[in-house]
Amino acid sequence: MMEEKELLPHLFRTEYSKITAVLCKLLGFEHLDIAEDIASETFLSASELWGLKGLPENPAAWLYTVAKNKAKNHLKHRAVFQQKVSVQLSQAATSEVPEIDLSVQNIKDSQLQMMFAVCHPAISIESQIGLALRVLCGFGIEEIADAFLTSKDTINKRLLRAKEKLREENIAIAFPDAAQIPGRLEAVLRTLYLLFNEGYFSASHDHSLRKDLCLEAMRLTFLLTENEATDTPAVNALIALMSFQASRFEARTDDSGDTVLYDDQDTSLWDEDLVQQGQFFLNKASEGTTASKYHFEAGIAYWHTIKTDTREKWENILQLYNHLLTVEYSPIAALNRTYALSRANGKEVALQEAKKLSLNDHYQYHLLLGELYTGIDNRSACSALERALALSHSSADKKIISQKIQQLTGND
Amino acid sequence: MKNFLFLYRADFSLAAQRSPEEMQANTKKWMDWIGGIAAQNKLADRGNRLEQTGMVIRPNNVVTDGPFTEIKETLGGYTVIQANSLEEAAELAKGCPVLAVGGNVEIREISVL
Numbered sequence: 212m213m214e215e216k217e218l219l220p221h222l223f224r225t226e227y228s229k230i231t232a233v234l235c236k237l238l239g240f241e242h243l244d245i246a247e248d249i250a251s252e253t254f255l256s257a258s259e260l261w262g263l264k265g266l267p268e269n270p271a272a273w274l275y276t277v278a279k280n281k282a283k284n285h286l287k288h289r290a291v292f293q294q295k296v297s298v299q300l301s302q303a304a305t306s307e308v309p310e311i312d313l314s315v316q317n318i319k320d321s322q323l324q325m326m327f328a329v330c331h332p333a334i335s336i337e338s339q340i341g342l343a344l345r346v347l348c349g350f351g352i353e354e355i356a357d358a359f360l361t362s363k364d365t366i367n368k369r370l371l372r373a374k375e376k377l378r379e380e381n382i383a384i385a386f387p388d389a390a391q392i393p394g395r396l397e398a399v400l401r402t403l404y405l406l407f408n409e410g411y412f413s414a415s416h417d418h419s420l421r422k423d424l425c426l427e428a429m430r431l432t433f434l435l436t437e438n439e440a441t442d443t444p445a446v447n448a449l450i451a452l453m454s455f456q457a458s459r460f461e462a463r464t465d466d467s468g469d470t471v472l473y474d475d476q477d478t479s480l481w482d483e484d485l486v487q488q489g490q491f492f493l494n495k496a497s498e499g500t501t502a503s504k505y506h507f508e509a510g511i512a513y514w515h516t517i518k519t520d521t522r523e524k525w526e527n528i529l530q531l532y533n534h535l536l537t538v539e540y541s542p543i544a545a546l547n548r549t550y551a552l553s554r555a556n557g558k559e560v561a562l563q564e565a566k567k568l569s570l571n572d573h574y575q576y577h578l579l580l581g582e583l584y585t586g587i588d589n590r591s592a593c594s595a596l597e598r599a600l601a602l603s604h605s606s607a608d609k610k611i612i613s614q615k616i617q618q619l620t621g622n623d
Numbered sequence: 624m625k626n627f628l629f630l631y632r633a634d635f636s637l638a639a640q641r642s643p644e645e646m647q648a649n650t651k652k653w654m655d656w657i658g659g660i661a662a663q664n665k666l667a668d669r670g671n672r673l674e675q676t677g678m679v680i681r682p683n684n685v686v687t688d689g690p691f692t693e694i695k696e697t698l699g700g701y702t703v704i705q706a707n708s709l710e711e712a713a714e715l716a717k718g719c720p721v722l723a724v725g726g727n728v729e730i731r732e733i734s735v736l
Contacts, residue, residue, distance in 0.1 A: 530651070533658030537669040545662040556655070564659050 218270065219261070223254055224423075226271055227349035230278045232321035233313055235346075236384040237282070240328055243346070243374060249285060253278040275313040282311050322347065323434055323441065324384045330399040333380045338373035339402045340409060345370060348427040357415055358424055386440065396441060400449055400505070403432050407453050411460075416468050422460060429453045436492075444499030447492045448506040454489030455512035458482040470607045478518050486516045507535035511547075525554035542570050546579050558583050574602035578612065585619065593619055624705045626667050626733040627712040631719070632696040633726025635675055652720040660704060660715055670702035696726065703733065 227250050234246035256277055257270075267273040286309070329342045337359070344350040344358070352370075356363045387395045410424025432450045435441040462480035465471050493509050510531045514524050532548035545568055553561030562583045570576040577599035584592035593616060600612045641649065660666050675697060679687045699721070706712040709732060716728040 526651075529658070530654055533654045533661070536658055536661035537666060540661060540664045540666070545664070548658060548662050552655070552658075564662065567659070567663050569663070 218266070219254070219258055222257075222270055222274065224349050226274050227251075227254065228347050229318045229322065230274065230313070231346055231349075232325040232384075233311070233318055234278070234282055236321045236324060237309065237311060240382050240384050241378050245285065247346070249278060249281045252281055279311045279313065319434060319437065321384070322431075323438055324386055326399055326431060326434070327387055327395055328377065328382045328384050330395075330402040331377060331380070331382055332398050333382070334373045334376050336402065336405060338369055338376075339398075340406050341366060341369055342373050343402060343406060343431070344424075344427070347431060348423075350423075350427075354420060354423075357417055357420055358409055358413060360413075360415060389440070392440060393443075396435075396443065396446070399435070400432075400445060403428050404449060404452075404505070406431075407456070411456055418464060418468060425453070425457050425460065429457065444496045444501060445503040445505050447496035448503055448509045451489045451492035451496055452505055452509035452512050454485045454492060455509065455516050458485035458489065458516060470611060472611065473515070481516070481518075489513065489516070502534075502538075504535055504538045507531045507538065511535070520554075522555070525551055529555040542573055543575070546570065546573070546575050550579060550582065553583055558587055562587070572602070574599045574604075574608065574612075577602065578615075581615065581619075589619060624707060626735075627704050627706055627709070628731045628733055629670075629702045629704060629712075629716060629719070630698060630729040630731070631700045631702075631721045631726060632698055632729065633721050633724055634695050635697055635699045637724065638699075649720065652723075656718050656720055657702065659718070663715075665705045665715060666702070667705045668703035670700060672700040673698055675699075699726075 230250040230253060231243075231246050234249055235243050238246055253274055257274060261267070261270075325347060326343070329346060330339050334342070341355055341359070344355050345352070350358075352363050352366050356366045359366065386392075407425055407428035410421045410428065413421050413424070415421060429450065432446060432453060435446045436450060458481050459473075459476065461482065462476040462478070463471055471477075489509070490513070493513060496506060496509065511528055514528045514531070517524055529548065529551040532544060532551050536544055536548055549561050549565045549568065552564060562580075565576075565580060565583055568576065577595045580595035581592045581599060584595055596612055596616045596619065600609060600616065603609050603612060638646075638649075657666065657669060661669075677688075681687070704712060704715055706715060709730065712730050712732075716730055719728050721728060
């Protein structure tokens with residue numbers, strides 16, 4: 212049984228967003244703040260009462276009951292207020308308080324609909340991620356600020372603007388029309404993909420916070436697979452990608468929080484269950500006829516879960532990067548593709564291609580050059596690594612690059 | 624940046640005689656080449672292959688069937704790339720696998736209507 216001290220934060224993480232989503236759907240998006248307030252007050256009551264009287268038998272059900280009562284009270288007050296202010300609207304006088312449905316199904320539906328509302332193209336991608344973390348994942352403002360490596364003030368302002376914008380746009384908490392789902396779903400997937408990456412690649416040193424970001428992104432993507440209308444090949448490919456990546460989460464950092472590179476990872480720390488989960492969803496993703504960028508990325512991530520280095524592995528990774536790049540260019544994909552090229556076709560070929568990339572401003576570009584020159588021209592390798600060191604920002608990156616330089620000069 | 628159309632011409636009747644292994648090796652060559660252009664962020668549209676069957680319609684309802692056996696080189700596919708100049712586009716075309724089988728790449732700047 213979970214300790215009382217741990218239980219409330221745990222429940223907050225899992226139940227806050229459910230209560231907020233259901234209430235917000237009931238009250239309308241323009242009253243998101245009220246829904247959040249009611250959810251917060253519910254947890255405040257819990258922390259006060261549970262400390263005095265001990266834990267209720269079913270804590271989640273207790274929270275739902277209290278939230279329902281608080282919401283009902285709010286609706287009654289609102290009805291009385293409206294009657295008094297607008298007496299002429301006498302027929303609205305017998306306003307009944309609607310039933311507040313906190314069933315599993317309605318919670319899932321509300322959260323999905325909330326996901327579509329929050330991941331709306333009317334607001335910036337940073338706002339979408341921030342709002343998703345706050346409203347759909349129950350993250351505190353401070354945690355969001357930590358994840359983005361910015362101040363609470365910045366996050367507060369960003370969320371406030373985003374909410375205002377969504378109110379102005381009259382965003383409804385509802386499923387988009389069938390015809391609109393593909394386009395809107397694409398926006399949702401992009402946000403979830405970036406939310407996961409924020410956790411996986413963030414420079415933040417808070418290991419558990421980063422892991423929470425990844426798990427929340429996976430939970431929300433998983434919600435999409437549970438609904439027939441949103442259980443598309445691309446959604447399955449995305450959750451496969453996340454599962455494969457997350458399988459290496461524990462192996463990627465050492466006890467002191469430093470990054471451990473792929474080649475140096477202790478493979479016994481790779482999570483076999485997550486690898487299998489990824490394979491399950493990747494198979495499901497292949498049932499359609501279309502291949503999204505998530506399919507190619509999931510395929511690349513799949514090959515990275517295979518421990519043995521073979522020619523076949525790198526040839527497959529190279530071809531998947533070739534395909535990914537024809538769908539969507541990104542500097543990181545271009546660099547990784549060139550690395551895969553070196554493993555599949557040889558360093559000399561890759562070096563020729565690397566020189567055509569014009570990504571001189573990226574420290575990863577010089578890191579790649581350093582890798583490719585190593586063994587061919589160690590002096591050039593060294594100066595490329597020095598350039599990478601000068602261009603890199605995070606202390607974790609600087610540490611790794613310095614180690615590489617030491618290895619190289621030590622070997623001479 | 625301007626867009627350029629790459630048109631690939633070769634005697635594609637030879638392609639039909641290839642073994643599965645040769646076909647796979649050929650696909651790899653093409654994908655590695657296209658991937659290299661895409662990695663430079665110079666691919667606008669990866670384009671498509673063209674089937675070797677087709678028709679040509681001429682004035683007065685004159686219709687000729689493909690394949691066009693009277694010409695050794697047939698159009699086999701196209702790609703749209705981005706480059707600053709015709710010279711840069713030509714440089715990109717130099718690695719095209721079609722050249723290794725005696726074919727050619729015609730490069731045409733796309734004039735946007």
